[in-house]
Amino acid sequence: MPRPGRDSYGDQKPPYSYIALTAMAIQSSPNKMMSLSEIYRYIMDRFPFYRNNTQRWQNSLRHNLSFNDCFVKVPRRGDQPGKGSLWSLHPTCGEMFENGSFLRRRKRFKTNSPQRSVIQNGVSHHALSRYQHIANVRSGEVGLNSIEDNPSYNMINRHNLYQAQQQLLNRPRFGTFPTPGFPMKPGMMGHPLNPQYLPSLPGMQSPEAAAAAVAYFRSAMTGFQSVVNKMSVGDLQQAALASRMKYPVFNTLQGVFPNANAPNLNINMESKQELSSDGLKSENSPCSSRPPSSDEENSTFPIPSPTSPKPNSKINFSIENIISGRFSPKEPKQDEQSVSPVAPSKKRCQNHDFESNAKRIRRDTDRASTPCMLEAYPKVALPKSPQNIIQPDDTPRTSTPKPAVFSDIKPQLVTFPLRTNFNSTTEAPRFRDSLAEYSALYKSTKVVEYNHPKTSQSKYAPPIQENDDVTFSAFAKLKRFTEL
DNA sequence: GGTTGTTTAAAACTCT
DNA sequence: AGAGTTTTAAACAACC
Numbered sequence: 001m002p003r004p005g006r007d008s009y010g011d012q013k014p015p016y017s018y019i020a021l022t023a024m025a026i027q028s029s030p031n032k033m034m035s036l037s038e039i040y041r042y043i044m045d046r047f048p049f050y051r052n053n054t055q056r057w058q059n060s061l062r063h064n065l066s067f068n069d070c071f072v073k074v075p076r077r078g079d080q081p082g083k084g085s086l087w088s089l090h091p092t093c094g095e096m097f098e099n100g101s102f103l104r105r106r107k108r109f110k111t112n113s114p115q116r117s118v119i120q121n122g123v124s125h126h127a128l129s130r131y132q133h134i135a136n137v138r139s140g141e142v143g144l145n146s147i148e149d150n151p152s153y154n155m156i157n158r159h160n161l162y163q164a165q166q167q168l169l170n171r172p173r174f175g176t177f178p179t180p181g182f183p184m185k186p187g188m189m190g191h192p193l194n195p196q197y198l199p200s201l202p203g204m205q206s207p208e209a210a211a212a213a214v215a216y217f218r219s220a221m222t223g224f225q226s227v228v229n230k231m232s233v234g235d236l237q238q239a240a241l242a243s244r245m246k247y248p249v250f251n252t253l254q255g256v257f258p259n260a261n262a263p264n265l266n267i268n269m270e271s272k273q274e275l276s277s278d279g280l281k282s283e284n285s286p287c288s289s290r291p292p293s294s295d296e297e298n299s300t301f302p303i304p305s306p307t308s309p310k311p312n313s314k315i316n317f318s319i320e321n322i323i324s325g326r327f328s329p330k331e332p333k334q335d336e337q338s339v340s341p342v343a344p345s346k347k348r349c350q351n352h353d354f355e356s357n358a359k360r361i362r363r364d365t366d367r368a369s370t371p372c373m374l375e376a377y378p379k380v381a382l383p384k385s386p387q388n389i390i391q392p393d394d395t396p397r398t399s400t401p402k403p404a405v406f407s408d409i410k411p412q413l414v415t416f417p418l419r420t421n422f423n424s425t426t427e428a429p430r431f432r433d434s435l436a437e438y439s440a441l442y443k444s445t446k447v448v449e450y451n452h453p454k455t456s457q458s459k460y461a462p463p464i465q466e467n468d469d470v471t472f473s474a475f476a477k478l479k480r481f482t483e484l
Numbered sequence: 485g486g487t488t489g490t491t492t493a494a495a496a497c498t499c500t
Numbered sequence: 501a502g503a504g505t506t507t508t509a510a511a512c513a514a515c516c
Contacts (some may be wrong), residue, residue: 017505017506017507018506018507019505019506035488036487036488036489037487037488056507056508056509057507057508059508059509059510060506060507060508060509062487062488062489062490063489063490063491063507063508063509064506064507065488065489065490066489066490066491067490067491073489083487083488083515083516084487084488084489084515085488085489
């Protein structure tokens with residue numbers, strides 16, 4: 001990617017902080033995890049400056065790994081030889097860097113996780129977060145996290161995703177993440193939190209990949225569910241009917257809509273109350289990552305309590321709106337109040353991932369979220385005014401130089417790997433056996449050259465593609481998932 | 485003994 | 501100027 005002169009600083013200190021360098025290294029790895037020594041190697045390979053004084057900067061780098069919440073230590077699996085742990089990026093640290101550029105950090109990333117690890121349904125916040133992270137990471141391995149025209153998309157194992165979908169729809173809740181054909185409990189063999197015990201499942205896609213689909217679908221459905229919960233039965237019937245007619249995919253997705261015509265239109269209103277992580281009662285919200293009650297465990301999709309039907313409702317749903325949390329027409333404000341007569345909880349949701357999926361509307365400034373897209377379409381943060389990057393000779397320490405002004409940044413020919421063939425059925429199990437093998441295959445696949453457009457019309461280069469946004473990424477995943 | 489990882493402290497630096 | 505961030509140094513523990 002044309003990050004300015006990324007490989008061309010020579011002996012000069014590159015304008016990246018240790019955090020940026022480390023994040024860069026980790027992101028470059030196919031599975032978004034790297035050992036300490038691999039991070040060292042990555043930095044030294046690309047930036048000759050760091051081939052000297054290794055003890056100094058490596059100490060600093062280790063300090064950053066430990067000190068900053070954005071770096072998450074992941075234990076090696078049993079079949080992953082090597083020293084020390086692997087390091088990955090925290091799943092919600094994506095916007096740490098301004099406009100996706102490693103040059104500037106928007107703000108310090110801090111998790112707001114509780115001091116004590118809170119166990120929910122046998123899964124702590126931390127573990128759950130890691131699970132989701134791993135799932136997201138692994139989803140990339142089978143094309144779930146790649147751009148639309150990535151041929152690996154066609155290799156997704158339909159059967160397993162279908163099973164994942166079924167499991168999700170039968171158990172629409174947070175807590176444990178079911179894996180296709182293998183309902184898991186934390187601590188059991190094969191649970192992704194015990195990756196070293198991953199079972200051999202011949203012909204089956206990696207559990208994480210399937211779990212990613214489940215987690216992904218779940219996050220979208222959470223927002224959808226909260227809206228459905230606020231709708232009257234009349235509205236719901238209309239919406240379901242309209243949506244099923246307009247979007248045939250809903251006819252094939254059992255459970256997406258509660259069966260409004262079913263005789264039992266009961267909703268468990270107790271579910272409006274829940275135990276939050278600190279044990280306090282709080283309101284039901286789309287982003288709460290609560291475990292289900294034992295009753296909920298076997299319940300179907302919650303259905304709103306009967307209120308006065310509104311037969312003329314024109315509400316209907318689309319996949320896009322479910323994903324983005326936008327529904328047409330807009331929810332009436334009174335709905336919110338009528339459902340939540342008590343004062344809204346001021347406690348912030350712990351799980352921002354789900355909140356953003358449920359409510360966030362795409363902004364123009366959204367950037368690509370997938371590694372391939374980041375590589376292909378980086379944005380370069382432009383300093384407000386030209387700044388002198390020359391360091392005085394007697395600088396007592398080698399501070400990271402400020403980013404060069406845009407005019408100093410030369411468009412570059414960039415290469416990035418793009419897998420063109422990946423058969424998840426035959427290859428995923430093998431990858432589980434050998435991460436190194438996977439890595440080798442990844443590196444050996446075709447390298448596509450990307451030519452930076454030599455345009456001067458925009459200072460942010462290259463121009464954003466139409467689909468270059470997080471909503472697309474989200475939508476593409478669900479679309480793929482549902483069209484199987 | 486070298487590597488990895490955590491922690492404390494403080495100086496240097498940036499931003500508002 | 502003060503708050504916040506980054507860099508550097510160093511002590512120390514755990515591990516192989």
